[in-house]
Structure formats: C-alpha cells, structure tokens
Amino acid sequence: MFDYDLNDDQRELGATARRVFEQAGGLALARELFETRAYFSRALWRTMIELDWAGLAVPEAYGGSGGGILDLYAVCLESGRAVVSSPLIPSSVVAAHVLVGAAEGNQRVAELLGRLASGASIVAPALLEPGGVWDERGVETRLERSGGTAKVTGTKVLVPFADVADRLLATVRDRDGVSIVLVDPAATGVSITPTDNLASLPLCAVVMEGVEVDELVGRAGGGWPQLAPALARGAVLRAAETAGAGERILEMTVEYAKSRQQFGKAVGSYQAVQYLCTDIGIASHLTDLLARRAAWLIDTGRPHQRAAAAAKLHASRAAAHMTQRAHEVFAGLAFMMEHDLHLFTRHAKHWEHDLGDVRHHGEELVEALQREFVDGSQR
C-alpha cells in the first residue's frame, strides 16, 4: 500500500542509532572531537561496526547484510542529529558501491569489500581535485600504463579518512577516459596531509607522484558510470544527515524562542522570529521528503537521477539556510563557542559541499531534464 514512511524495522534501526549516538556522548562528543581535533571517534566507529552498519548496504555474498539505502537513511538521520563524524558514508556507501560493481570475478576487490563490510578496513574515496569539480570533467589525475605497470600522478583534496584508510579509491584519467584505481596510502609516492577545515573533519590532501597501482577497478574508461550511482547514494544520505540535523536545530531554536524574553515577551511571539523558525522546519522537512523518496527510488531500482540531484541540491541549500536562520534567532548567544549550534554550522558547511555541491547537482538535474524532455529517454 502507498506509504511514504520508513517501515517498522527501519524506524527501529533509527531508534537504535539515536540511542547509540546519545550514549556515545551526543553533542558533547562532537564538541570534544572538535576541540581536540580528534577528527572522529574510533570507539563509536567500533560500536557501529559491531552493529553491522559498516556492511549494511553490502550484499550478503560479500560479507554484508544486504540492506538498502533506506536502512542507512534511518541511521543517517540520527548521525546528522548528533553531528557524528564517521566513515559510514564515504567508505561503507560510496566506496562500497563502486567495489560491489567490480567484485564479481575479481578476487582482490571482493576480499577488500569483505574487509570493508566487516569493518576491518576503511576505503576512502579520493575523488575531488583542487578545481573543486565533482563530475568527471574534474578528474585530471593521470594514469600511465606501460608494460605490466600502472602509475598514478595527481592531487586529490578533501579526501575523507585518507590518513586512516587501508585503501584510497581514486578516479584517474588516461586516453580511455576516467577509470577507478585502488591506491595503497602507504605506497611510495603517496603523501597525505590533513587539511585544516571548519568542522575539524578528517579531510586530507593526497598527492600522488608516480604511484604504482594494481589493475583497474572495473572497466578502463568506464569509471564514471561506476561512480555516479555511488555518488548518488552518498549524496542522498548526506541529505538525510542534513535533515536529521535540521530537526535538532529546529527543536533547539524553537525552545529558545519560547523562553527568551525581550520587550516583555517571548521572542518567538514576534512574526519576524516565527518566520525564521518556520524556515528551519520547512528546509529540514523538505530535505527529508526529497531524500527519502530518492532513497526509495534507488532501493527499488527506479530512475533516480532527478530525485537524487534535487534532494542533494536542496539539502546543500538547506544546510546553509537552516544554520543561518538559527544563528539569527540565537544572535550573540550562539556566536559564542559555549553554545552547541556552531557544531551544526561547521558540519553543515561540509555536508553542503560534500558529494556534489549546488553547482554540481544543478548540472545533474538539467542534464536529466534534457535527456527526458529533449532526447526522450529517461535514466
């Protein structure tokens, strides 16, 4: 029967996630990680692994539990709500999806996928380059093949968890086009440098100079079609995190607007402030609806490009809009580090740009419109 809600199992998974993230420390943990520049909590990641979340969307044949994006959706609403930094989206979703597509008949990829699904390994997608372009035009890192060896030279930026990863999953280009390779971060010629960033997230610059790599993951020149659906999955889950964070921001802001008195009244009784609060609710709820539908389309194998791109484009805007609106209600109070809002604000800036920024998803959308309305096909 027609139903827009997550099912009982997914809601239960979400309730578990909320409890787990709260028990791990919730916003206090996020604050501690930020202040100590610890980047992420290994203890919490271990807990997530024990709950089988690292392999949640990996097929059972490769050691995962064969779940879908909607299952992870329930978790990501909560990881956004508690501002959790973890390898879940980059490794367990984006990298995992690319590996799943290449694992059949490729023993080494299948083994890596198994380690990823069990939580033993983190695979970091190394996609973005200094030009900041999320689509295949942004890939300038070179692949040189001669004889039996393949070497990679180029620079990747904002690579999540690169300094703790077992493998980097990198996009590279040669005359065939864009392909995907696995890079050993310990290999000669790789240098990894954490990048100072607003949220103190584990984002690294990766410079590769003549780094030897094994054979390609998937087909030569076929890298982008392998990656695009993985990016869509990751983007939808970032949108879920944004929506989850938005719910918490809304609660915090409304609570404050009800209690804070100025000119003898609660500030939440002023319509200017009410507009700010409703804006947060709208941005958050629409992000949730858009992303949930996109996740469902993905899980049911339906065309999802328009839905996923619209969800992430909206989520990117919402991430900035919701936090800005909240800052206006809290004014000076949340400009101070003691207040928790800045934790959301900082992470939201990452979510906004991660796995496709507004520019990227706008382009994805229009390409989909052209295919559908001008070329007459649908993807």
Next chain:
Amino acid sequence: MDLTFSSEQEEWRDEVRTFLTAELPADFDWNSEYDEDEEGWAFALDFTRKVAGRGWIGLTWPMEYGGLARPAIDRFILWEELIRANAPVVNHIGWGLAANALLAGGTHEQKLRFLPPIARMETFWAEGLTEPDAGSDLASLRTSADWTGEHWIVNGQKTFTTWGTHADVLYLAARTDPAQPKHRGISIFCLDLRAPGVSFSPLHNIAGGRQNHTYFDDVIVPADCLIGEVGHGWDYIMGSFYAGGPMGGMECEQENRLAELTRWCSTVGRYGRPLIEDPYVRERLAELAVMTEISRVLSYEGLSNFLHRRPPRFGGALNTVVSKEMRPQFSQTISEIVGPLSQVRGESPAAPMTGRPAEWFLRGINNHAGGTPQVKRMVMATRGLGLPR
C-alpha cells in the same frame, strides 16, 4: 515505504487518460484564473458535464448521494491526470468546499437534495466566505442571517465571488448569533443566487477573469438551507478545506511547464548558442526542477498521511505555505529564463511559447485563495511549532 500505485489504480489512471485524450485537443491551454472568454467558458462547462457524466465529480462520495464510493487514492490519481492535461474542470466550490461541508455536517435530507445535482453538474456553486473586512480574519465576517421564526433573512456583502454570475447556489457563511464569540456565532447556508435581494457588481482580476462583489438585501433563505447545526459553521468551513482528501497535481502542472520550457530552451538561441547551454539558464532550470520535485513529494506525503490517517506535521500548514510561496516564484523564474519577451502576450507573433510565460506570470500572482501564505506561516509557527501568539 512504497510510492507505487496498484495495477488496478494504474488501470484507473489509464482510463482517465484515455478519456482526456479523447475529450481535449492536444496542447489544450485553460486559464485556471477564471477566464471570461465565452467560448472557453462554454467548453469548460461542457467538459465538466462530461466528467460528471462518468460519475467522477462525486467519485468518492457515497452511492446514495450520487457518488461512486471509490477510495481517496482514486481521486488523487484523477486529479493528477486532470491537472496534467490542463483540463478545464469548473465548479470547484460545488464539488469541493460545499460538498465537503455537506458531507461533514449536512443532514441526510440535505445530502440527498444538494449532492446528486453537484455530482451531475446540474448546479453551479460560488463561494460566499470572504468579505471586504474579513479576509485572513475570516471569523470576523459580518454578513448576518436573522431568524424570523420561519426563515432566515440575510443581509451584507461578500467579495471576490469567483464565477458568481454563472452560479446557481452560494456556499455562504453568515453570522447567526452576534452575541457568541466570533468563531461560534457563524453558520453555513446554501443560498439561492436567483432569490430576490441578491445582486453583483463586477471585479475583474488581473489574470483575465471576473470575480464579484455580492450583495444581500433582505434575502430570504429557507430553514432547511442551513447546513448542519446552527453555530457550527466555523468547524464545517475549516473541516471542508481538507475533508476531501489530497488532490495532488501541482507537480503535474509544473512538470508540464518545465518540459515545455526545457524544449523551448533547446530550440532558441542567445549569445550565439542554444539557450539551454547558457549557464545562467541551466542554473534557473535546476531551480524549477527542484521546485517540481518539492511539489511531488508534498503531494505524495499528503496522500500517504491521508491514507494512513497520520496527522500531518506542523499543524498541516507546511504544504500550503510551501506551495503558495512557490507559485509566484515558479512563474518568476520562468520569466527570468525566457527574458524580455516573457512579457509579450499570445496575440503577438513575437510571443515565446505562444505567450504562455506572460499568462503564467499573472496567474502565479494568485497565491491568496484559501488563505494567504502569511496566515499559513502563522498557523505553522503557533499550531505547528507551539510558538506563542
């Protein structure tokens, strides 16, 4: 989560589509803003009667009241298709607000008397809620209905009465007890617009339609034309806005415009290249695409909530706030893509897309009917978020 329709529902959709293909010319364009064009009006009436002939006006109503007792989801599908085809269905007040109020509060006799003629498209209804001094604050309405012991005597004025001069019956809210608090002293009536003492003066809206001032000068209304119970009018009015279930469809209208615009942008040049390759145009098209997806998910969420009897979040106001605020924004964005010629109307050979962007722009200004977005924001803030009034 499941956003699919059953095979029976898809068959129903096909049935509606087949009907629409047969009855409407290709590329049919209907001015939803109450166009007074005589030919268009005649076509709309004729078309609506054909819809009624299928029994689809009262699709979800009980059989005994002229309906087909079909589930709400079938009505949702019907409306998706009607709006996708830009179908000229009229008498919204009759089968919408009035029928919902009658179904909710009317006596069995009233339902038997008023609903079947609406289902058959034999009576045309206009709305008599808004007054010159009672718009957003509808409950402050002053039109009075006084009980003589035999019948009601109505005096006062309504405004923005769309299609008033075409209508047979007015869905009227009037004050029956001035001593009660303002929300409690209101009752709902079916008022015969041919009765002595009813008069109109024209109001022409900017989108080409006629609305009206409607005046009542000692108009006699029989006792059995008061719907339900005296003093309960406010509850019927509020209930009737949502009682019929979700209709969806805004996304279908937007999808149509987005498709037409995307194709147009692929055929027209500017700066020495197809418009579709202009980065500015692409960015704005993406905005339209996001708005369309938003309408789609709001429609589906509304349907899902209705089917599962889940109370909507935010006091039910989010959907209306977003849809209403989006409406002018959508047509404005089209205007910015099309550029200077978006102001040219259809009669001119220079008009892009036969002048539709200019008409869409004017129609897009109407986001007030049924309550302004500002009032809905206030509802969302107070009832939805619990902020103080």
